[in-house]
Amino acid sequence: ENAIVFRQYKDSNFELQRRVQELQTLFELSKEFNLLIDEARAIRTLEFAVMGQTGARKYAICLVHDSKGRIVVNRIPGLEESDLHPLCSSESPMRLADLANEMPIAAKLLEKGAELVVPFQLQSKVDGLLILGERVSRAKYTDSEISFISSLCNLAAMAIDNARLFEESLAKQRLEEELSLAHTIQEKLLPRVMPGFAGCVVGTFHIPTKQVGGDYFDVIKLSEDKICVAIADVSGKGFPAALLMANLQSAFRALMATELRLDQITERLNNIVYDNTESDRFITFFAAIYNSSEKHLIYINAGHNYPYLMKAGGSVRRLDQGGLMLGVLPNVKYQTGLERIESGDFLYMFTDGVNEALNPDGEQFTEERIDELLRLNAGLEADEILETIRKEVASFVGDAPQSDDITQLCVKFQ
Missing domain, CATH: 3.60.40.10 (PPM-type phosphatase domain)
Known part of the structure; x- marks a missing residue:
């Protein structure tokens, strides 16, 4: 009986340490994402984080705009943007094996090596999808790991959105400067x-x-x-x-x-x-x-x-x-x-x-x-x-x- 209690204590302590480690990782990554003002760097940071945290052999990152996907990172051979359009409005993570009998697109993605689809969400709006394949360890994705990956994706969504806003601000500033110059030239004409x-x-x-x-x-x-x-x-x-x-x-x-x-x-x-x-x-x-x-x-x-x-x-x-x-x-x-x-x-x-x-x-x-x-x-x-x-x-x-x-x-x- 003592052995059972000890094992439970050890498992609980391991789970607690894992959660603490995940929170520490999210905290460090949030600081990294907050410093980024470039969409490509935000995507690259997410890619490295995904590789390090999941050990996935295959993965892809897709950004969503107007319910259509644009693949920006693709490590899944044969994956096309049209494969992901039906999933662009999905708000919850999806284990594709659980949906293969109900959704033809899930079965199609499974054949290409994908296992899990995790949406990025920002202000209740899907901004992207992370598609993960089999891991190096061949271990399945647990609920707690999927929750962690979702949090990671949402951090990336904020960074990508901030990068877009920054680019729009720069573009607007450049346009205003060009228009101001054009106004000056026109007034002189x-x-x-x-x-x-x-x-x-x-x-x-x-x-x-x-x-x-x-x-x-x-x-x-x-x-x-x-x-x-x-x-x-x-x-x-x-x-x-x-x-x-x-x-x-x-x-x-x-x-x-x-x-x-x-x-x-x-x-x-x-x-x-x-x-x-x-x-x-x-x-x-x-x-x-x-x-x-x-x-x-x-x-x-x-x-x-x-x-x-x-x-x-x-x-x-x-x-x-x-x-x-x-x-x-x-x-x-x-x-x-x-x-x-x-x-x-x-x-x-x-x-x-x-x-x-x-x-x-x-x-x-x-x-x-x-x-x-x-x-x-x-x-x-x-x-x-x-x-x-x-x-x-x-x-x-x-x-x-x-x-x-x-x-x-x-x-x-x-």
């Missing part, structure tokens, strides 16, 4: 200080919805009595739109330095955009040349929001002569429009970020509101007109996020 022009005053206002945007405007002094104003809206937002905008500006300025007419310039711009962009990319474009000596305005509208020519006498002209948006079809012909200009007239140009600005109820600002504001504030200077509309749009939008780039130009004729 757009005119900031208006030179003096004979017979008119030009005001501009521009806010991209992101750090960089697809709205373009330009003011070019052609001679002492001629200026060109242009505005455009590239489809899409963000970096791709900003890049296309920069290309448009470069091409437009180069063509304006030639002797080509405005309609010919627009035709060439259209072909450049068509030949160098995808089919889902296009640009709405408006350009006008004002001759202060002859008091006339030649313009062309390629699918852009119709600018307002507010006459000193109170009438309103919408400038709609031109043609199709840039980049939709090749070899499009465009028609210019001509307007006589009198002292007190002004030209207002805008992108759809103004009239389509949304309030919290999803309602648009509309061109009707723009029309009314232009009539009520016709006596103001160019910059004052733009500021008045900006304030009205901001008041209308309230706390709703800006949904598109906002650009305005105003030319007040003297």
Whole structure:
């Protein structure tokens, strides 16, 4: 009887020492995992720990995303990712031999040398699978060992998740730095200080919805009595739109330095955009040349929001002569429009970020509101007109996020 008691005491003491050793191992590994900020190193640390703690001849590590597995370590010949997809939602360890009659995939994995599948779990979500085969000792995995292995996998899951978050943070930081640089470059491409022009005053206002945007405007002094104003809206937002905008500006300025007419310039711009962009990319474009000596305005509208020519006498002209948006079809012909200009007239140009600005109820600002504001504030200077509309749009939008780039130009004729 004493021998039995002694044996039980010895077994209990051995089990206690084993548990203490496991806790000590988990504690040391947790310190190691907490220092890791690289997914590959976290996986490698788990691999070494698994080899040392289980003595498995065959094993594999699979990371799970959207209920699909991606094998990152594979020491089981013939194991494929498709074999593991049915197990990616399993939340409990699985002895494959116990499930072979119920699950065909368990029998298939057994044939390939796997014995145990242990899920990684983080916040009740399966982040990965550890697949273990026969051990060097040929001993079966006990419940306590499976519990230890599960704890080990969960430590690895936290380390891998932290590594992912760190990488995402770095990627976000790099993107923000690139966008900041792109924003700086784009701001330098757009005119900031208006030179003096004979017979008119030009005001501009521009806010991209992101750090960089697809709205373009330009003011070019052609001679002492001629200026060109242009505005455009590239489809899409963000970096791709900003890049296309920069290309448009470069091409437009180069063509304006030639002797080509405005309609010919627009035709060439259209072909450049068509030949160098995808089919889902296009640009709405408006350009006008004002001759202060002859008091006339030649313009062309390629699918852009119709600018307002507010006459000193109170009438309103919408400038709609031109043609199709840039980049939709090749070899499009465009028609210019001509307007006589009198002292007190002004030209207002805008992108759809103004009239389509949304309030919290999803309602648009509309061109009707723009029309009314232009009539009520016709006596103001160019910059004052733009500021008045900006304030009205901001008041209308309230706390709703800006949904598109906002650009305005105003030319007040003297």
